[in-house]
Amino acid sequence: MPLLEIKNLHVGIDGKEILKGVDLSVNAGEVHAIMGPNGSGKSTLAYVLAGKADYTPTAGEVLFNGKNIFAMEPDERAAAGLFLAFQYPLEIPGVATMTFLRTALNAQRKKRGDAELSTPEFIKKVREVAGKLGIDQEMLRRAVNVGFSGGEKKRNEILQMALLEPLLAVLDETDSGLDIDALKIVADGVNRLRARERAFVVITHYQRLLNYIVPDVVHVLSRGRIVKTGGKELALELEARGYAEFHEEAAA
Ligand SMILES: Nc1ncnc2c1ncn2[C@@H]1O[C@H](COP(=O)(O)OP(=O)(O)O)[C@@H](O)[C@H]1O
Numbered sequence: 001m002p003l004l005e006i007k008n009l010h011v012g013i014d015g016k017e018i019l020k021g022v023d024l025s026v027n028a029g030e031v032h033a034i035m036g037p038n039g040s041g042k043s044t045l046a047y048v049l050a051g052k053a054d055y056t057p058t059a060g061e062v063l064f065n066g067k068n069i070f071a072m073e074p075d076e077r078a079a080a081g082l083f084l085a086f087q088y089p090l091e092i093p094g095v096a097t098m099t100f101l102r103t104a105l106n107a108q109r110k111k112r113g114d115a116e117l118s119t120p121e122f123i124k125k126v127r128e129v130a131g132k133l134g135i136d137q138e139m140l141r142r143a144v145n146v147g148f149s150g151g152e153k154k155r156n157e158i159l160q161m162a163l164l165e166p167l168l169a170v171l172d173e174t175d176s177g178l179d180i181d182a183l184k185i186v187a188d189g190v191n192r193l194r195a196r197e198r199a200f201v202v203i204t205h206y207q208r209l210l211n212y213i214v215p216d217v218v219h220v221l222s223r224g225r226i227v228k229t230g231g232k233e234l235a236l237e238l239e240a241r242g243y244a245e246f247h248e249e250a251a252a
């Protein structure tokens with residue numbers, strides 16, 4: 001059974017159809033990249049998996065670990081092991097990053113019926129995980145993402161992912177704004193967390209991230225559909241040729 005199975009997914013926003021029948025199957029242990037021109041629906045796909053308001057599926061189904069995710073609230077999806085990272089993370093003034101991370105982890109543990117971690121237990125865990133990822137402890141005392149540089153936001157996101165130990169992480173790293181250091185932080189985090197039981201869906205407009213995260217499968221999304229699937233070489237072809245052929249293919 002695939003970890004994530006998307007079948008004929010249609011999604012509309014304000015009555016306009018954005019996703020027009022997406023099929024995608026991701027097995028545990030795999031890294032899939034979703035590439036595609038701007039406006040093709042990549043972020044919409046991530047939002048609908050996250051359960052963001054207004055992103056309503058109009059047809060099709062999504063099974064996560066065999067369960068219909070549309071029957072689950074966003075926090076239930078997270079507790080079941082789904083993690084989503086977006087390009088513009090929330091800033092939370094007045095809430096220390098450490099507190100935020102502990103609250104997030106304990107909320108999930110509680111939902112799963114696991115004991116919550118005490119403050120000393122959590123501090124020990126976060127030190128261990130941050131140490132492995134080479135993340136500075138000082139950042140943890142600051143308010144969540146407030147005044148963080150792009151690279152610090154990425155470190156925070158990766159730290160959160162490492163703490164939550166998701167089964168499936170979906171990272172929407174599309175568009176510009178990621179400098180090379182930030183790309184390397186994301187790639188290093190993903191590569192360290194690659195595991196037999198875990199899968200990643202990395203959404204990116206540019207091929208360059210995939211120089212650092214070598215995907216098992218590459219999909220091209222164009223006008224709300226996956227129009228091509230291949231191996232890691234497909235990303236290189238796209239880099240060389242651009243997306244022009246896909247605009248035309250989808251228009252035909
Ligand atoms: N909240 C929204 N309201 C209206 N249209 C939207 C909204 N979000 C996305 N769209 C439209 O959906 C299409 C796909 O957008 P998006 O998923 O962001 O594409 P990508 O991430 O591939 O660049 C675009 O035409 C965009 O204008």
Ligand SMILES: [Mg+2]
Nearest residue numbers: 042043174175
């Ligand atoms: Mg996008």
